[in-house]
Amino acid sequence: MASRRSLIRRTAALATAATAAVVLAACGSSNSDSPASAASGHSGRNMAAMSSASPSASVSVAQGSHNAQDVSFAQGMIPHHRQAVAMADLAPSRAKSQQVKDLAAKIKQSQDPEINTMSGWLKAWGEKMPDVGMSGMESSMPGMDHSGSSMPGMMSDGDMNKLKELSGAAFDRAFLQMMISHHQGAVEMAKTERAQGAYGPAMTMAKSIITSQSAQITEMNTMLGK
Known part of the structure; x- marks a missing residue:
């Protein structure tokens, strides 16, 4: 047990x-x-x-895919394009030559979308948009207030007022002369972007500006008999 x-x-x-x-x-x-x-x-x-x-x-x-030159290009080319569009807007009611009217329409058609595209870049990058005054929208007509601009090819107040007052053959000649100078300035700015920029779309736009506006310069010189 x-x-x-x-x-x-x-x-x-x-x-x-x-x-x-x-x-x-x-x-x-x-x-x-x-x-x-x-x-x-x-x-x-x-x-x-x-x-x-x-x-x-x-x-x-x-965010690092663009540099300071890309920002400068957009901030400068936007008001530059706006002035060209302002000049082109005068042609339908003042130009005598249909060639001038057609050229003005092409300029407006190509540069308006580029303005929108560059504005989108600046907003996406968080960068300042060009002041309204730079485009002349506060003036009696668009495209004025540029006499103090350092951008190549920009017209002065006097130039824009003169163009606004002309019509017929006199307008055609002044428009072509001024637009040639304006385009040459844009080409210069675009070449700087091509050389110093980093943002692919901006450099592609710069190349397009060089090609298209150089061709238009040749066309305008031919229209002037040069």
Whole structure:
């Protein structure tokens, strides 16, 4: 009888020890301080950090895809184009030559969309838009208030007033002479962008301006008999 009770006690002790071992093992496997868990957690944190850093890196690359010359190009070419469009707007009611009217329409048709595109760049870059005064919109007519401009080819107040007062053959000749000078200035600005810019779309637009406006300069010189 005594031996039977002793056997029961030994069996119970062994069972208790086994249970304790299982509990300790379970606690040890869930311990976040274990090397395996630490490595896993560190790896997870690294992956999360890399994931969260990637968009920022992409944004930085996008924001760094243009330089100061690209900004200067857009800020200068917008009012330059606006003045050309203002000059072109005078042609339908003042020009005598249909060739001059057609040329003015082409200038407006090509430069209006470019103004919108460059305005979009500046907004996307968080850069200042050209002042309204630079385009002459505050004046009695668009395209004035440029006598103090340092941009090549820009007409002065006097030039714009003179053109506004002309009509017929006199307007045609003055328009062509002034627009040739204006285009030459735009080509000069575009060449600077090609040489010093970094933003692909701006450099592509600059190339287009050089090509199209150089061709129009040749066309206008022919119309003037040169």
